[in-house]
Amino acid sequence: MLKEKGQLKFEDKWPNMRPIVLKLLKQEPVSPGEWQDLFYDVHLVCLWDEKGPAKLKDYLQEDIVQFIKQAQIRVLAQREEQALLKAYIAEWRKFFTQCNYLPTPFRQLENTLLGKSGTSTLLSGNAKKGQADESIVRKLMLDSWNVSIFSDIKHRLQESAMKLVHAERNGEAFDSQLVIGVRESYVNLCSNPNDKMQIYRENFESAYIKSTEMFYRVKAPDYLAKNGVQAYMKYADSKLREEEARAQKYLEAGSNAVIQSCVDVLVGKNLSVLLAECAPLTKAGETDRLQLMFRLLERVPDGVQPMLMELEQHITLAGLADMIAAADVITQDSEKYVERLLELFRKFSTLVHKAFNDDPRFLTARDKAFKAVVNDTNVFRLELNTGKNPGPKTVAPESKCPELLANYCDMLLRRTPLSKRLTTEEIESRLRDVLLVLKYVSNKDVFMRYHKAHLTRRLILDASADSEKEEDMVEWLREVGMPADYVNKLARMFQDIKVSEDLNCLFRTSTARHDAINIKILNAGAWARGSERVTVSLPVELEDYIPEVEEFYKKKHSGRKLQWYHHMSNGTITFMNEVGKFDLDVTTFQMAVLFAWNQRPRDKVSYENLRLATELPDAELRRTLWSLVAFPKLKRQLLLLSPAVSGSKDFTEHTLFWINQNFSLIKNGKPQRRGKVNLIGRLQLSTERSQLEDNQSIVQLRILRTQEAIIKILKMRKRITNAALQTELVDILKNMFLPSKKMIKEQLEWLIEHKYMKRDDDDINTFIYMA
Structure with missing residues (x-):
């Protein structure tokens, strides 16, 4: 009881x-x-x-x-x-x-x-530990x-444990469970529910970090002094790996402070010495050692930043030096130029891959530097002076790279010795390479302008090596982010050619002279390049076709007006002289000049009379005559002249021209009695003022694009700071061109003047949209 x-x-x-x-x-x-x-x-x-x-x-x-x-x-x-x-x-x-x-x-x-409150139930011997x-x-x-024993001997415990770890670092063996056991007691001793690691962190971990730092403060400088920087990098890397493994064994998970202290001693204290080796290693392409340096410096906050700067500088300087050294070769051959660029890109990409494991930061540095090489103007310079065009009178010189890339594409897509010796797969691979380089080009609109001109020439002359590849290239340009309106015009050009083929079939059934003419009805919006139409007095044989073609087209499409672009036309004529009979592929202008001798084959005709007979503008007549008296691929020229001149600009009103009755094709040193020669060359589709007009239209289109983009941003934002506007503007326009600060400033002022926008009354650096 x-x-x-x-x-x-x-x-x-x-x-x-x-x-x-x-x-x-x-x-x-x-x-x-x-x-x-x-x-x-x-x-x-x-x-x-x-x-x-x-x-x-x-x-x-x-x-x-x-x-x-x-x-x-x-x-x-x-x-x-x-x-x-x-x-x-x-x-x-x-x-x-x-x-x-x-x-x-x-x-x-x-x-x-x-x-x-309440009475506790008596627990049996099987009570759970968790309770x-x-x-x-x-x-x-x-x-x-903790109070009775640990406080009295913890310093001796820590010292003993740290001595064992020190011995292990020096290569001696011992039972690691002794150190692990001490650590476990530090962890389990803490009864603070809010911080279970307090005793461990304040005592064991702190002592471990201190002993580690002391060990390497003595060892590291001594090793560096005796063995040099490159051997020291291997030493530091191996010791950091050792300490990481040791920390996993002797410290609690998540204890990163000891590794950071090792990094500070082994790498941080010697950062300037290590970085001094970066430039020589990068220049020599020592990828293994650079990778080792990268592993070490990556552990230090902002440690790789100097390496990024060094890589960017190296790629820029090495790339430009290589291009300048090869200038004599690459300025004469766009194929060599593009291959040189690709070779440099592969070289630098290999460096980044092997030395820096394709780290995104180093890939960005490579891209930035390679972009500087591609857009450099030391070797190739494209002047976009705009003459009397409204807007800026001069524009900073740009790289000629986009023009050369377009030329190279033309060589691959046109029937040339290069395209003939390559397989379809090789051509596709090289076109992809061009697109790779194009990614780094700042003035992509220039590439599109020249690419379109070359495509026009290939389609007009039916000179494409592979029509399927032509259309593939258009889609690839779309994939790499070329502006949609550019690409859509190219696609429309192919559509026009296909429609023209059907029209030709219908036209040939309606005329007896069906083999003599091939008409191409083209959309002016997709094909035209400024005010390029040139007057010319056509041979009677061609004049007869014009009303017949126009009448046929009106029956098919009433209300549409045809405009004849004679400089885009060409034909084949048969030429006979004392040596033999030859087929000549000529432009319409060349045909008009040669037909001046059709009724008088042995007469000498003055420059002034040829101008009256052909009605060609002076500049076009000079270019056309020069192509007939100095065609580079012919040993015997079609026309002869007197007196001799060094260029077309030296022709005077009284310069005389006549047919070379000894004209022939020379093969193996012997004149041939039969043959065919293409005298069109690069003359087709270009007029004297085309280059200036191209430059004017490029700059004018850039002005319009810039204005359009500014208004688009302001419509969306309503008000925006100058800095934010410039950032968004560059982002919108980067796939076409990079607008200069001067151009942006001029267009902002123009839009303000014309009341499209205004400056904030309280802050001149803030713009407000005016609806």
């Missing part, structure tokens, strides 16, 4: 409870009966003695501290480091195991001390260990 409250005293029960508590502390066997009795006695003391719980806690703490003191004596009895650590770890692990069992019978004590995780008794045990 239970006694009344107050009659049962703590002192009555403690003598029976204490031997069981001591047995549990010492890990001695406890019978099930003793285990149950302890539960029951704790329950009674907490229930019937008001002062019992506090006394029970105090007496329990006294026995725990006493046990810990005895453990401390056993640990300190060891003099040698490894023996000390072994003894401490053995005592600690035994004690820590009991931290999970001893609190179990004292659950009622904890409930009472915490002021929990003691946050218990007062467990905290009492850990805190007692």
Whole structure:
């Protein structure tokens, strides 16, 4: 029968409870009966003695501290480091195991001390360990260990553990579990629920970092002085890898501070020495050593920034030097030029791949530098002076690269010796290479202008090597981001050619002279290039066809007006002289000039009379005559002249021209009696003023595009700062050209003047859209 409250005293029960508590502390066997009795006695003391719980806690703490003191004596009895650590770890692990069992019978004590109501159920011997995780008794045990033993010997423990790690760094062997065991005690000792790692971090980790720094502060400078920078980089890299592996073994997961301290000592302190090696290694292409340097410097904040700058500078200088050195070759041959650029790109890409693992930052540096090489004006310069055109009178010189790329595309797509010796797959590969280089070109609109001119020539002359590749190229240009209106015009050109083929079939069935003419009805919006129409007096044989063609077309498409572009036309004439008979492919202008001798083949005709007969403008007549008196591929020219001149500009009104009756094709040193020669060359589709008009139209279109983009941005934003406007403007226009600051400023002023926009009254750097 239970006694009344107050009659049962703590002192009555403690003598029976204490031997069981001591047995549990010492890990001695406890019978099930003793285990149950302890539960029951704790329950009674907490229930019937008001002062019992506090006394029970105090007496329990006294026995725990006493046990810990005895453990401390056993640990300190060891003099040698490894023996000390072994003894401490053995005592600690035994004690820590009991931290999970001893609190179990004292659950009622904890409930009472915490002021929990109700009566605790007596727990059996199979109570779960998890129930003691946050218990007062467990905290009492850990805190007692911390105060009684750990505080006294922790410095000696840390020193002993760090000596073992130091020995390992010097290549000596020992039982790593000794260091791991010490670390575990630091981690498990902390009873702070908000920061379980506090004791570990403030003591063990701090000591580990300090010892590591001290070790490498001595070793690193000595190794660098004795072995040089390149050997030191290997040493630093291997030591950092070692320390990372060591940290995984001896430190808690997520302890990155020690690696950062190693980086500071091994790399940070020697950063300037390492970076001094960057330029020579980059120049020499030492990819393995650069990769090693990259691995080291990447660990330092902003450490790779100087390497990025060095790579960019190297690519720019090396690329420009290479292009200037090869200027004599590449200025004469667009194929050689493009191949040189591609060779440089592959070389620099290989460097970035092998040395920097295609890191996006280094790929960006490569792209920026290669863009500078592609758009450089030292070797090739394109002047876009606009003459009397309204707007800016001069424009900064640009790279001629887009023109040369377009020329190279033309060589691949036209029937040329180059395209004939390549397979379809090789041509496609080279066209893709052109698109790769085009990505770095700033003035892409110039490329599109020349590409369209070459495409026009190929389609008019039916000179394409592969019509399928022609159409593929248009789609590839669309894929790489060329402006849609440019690409759509190219696609329309193919459509016009196909429609013209059908019209030709119909026209040939309506005329008896069906083989003599091939008409191409083209859309002026897609094909025309400014005011290029040139007057010319056509031979009667051609004049007869014009009304017939116009009448036929009106029947098919009423209301449409035809305009004849004679400079875009060509034909084949048969030429006979004393040597033989030859077929000549000529432009309409060449035909008009040659037909001046059709009725008088042996006469000498003056320049002035030829001008009257052909009605050609002076500039076009000079170019056409020069192509007939000095065609580079002919050893015997079609026309002769007197007096001799060095260029077409030297022709005077009285210069005489006549047919060369000894004209023939020379093969193996012998004149041929039959043959065919193409006298068109690059003359077709270009007029004297085309170049100036092209330059004018390029600049004028850029002005319009810039104005259009500014208004588009302002319509969307309503108000915007100058800096933000320029950023968005460049982003919109970058696939066509990069507008200069001067051009942007001029167009902003023009739009303000014409009331499309205005400046903010309070901030002149802010623009407001005016609807």
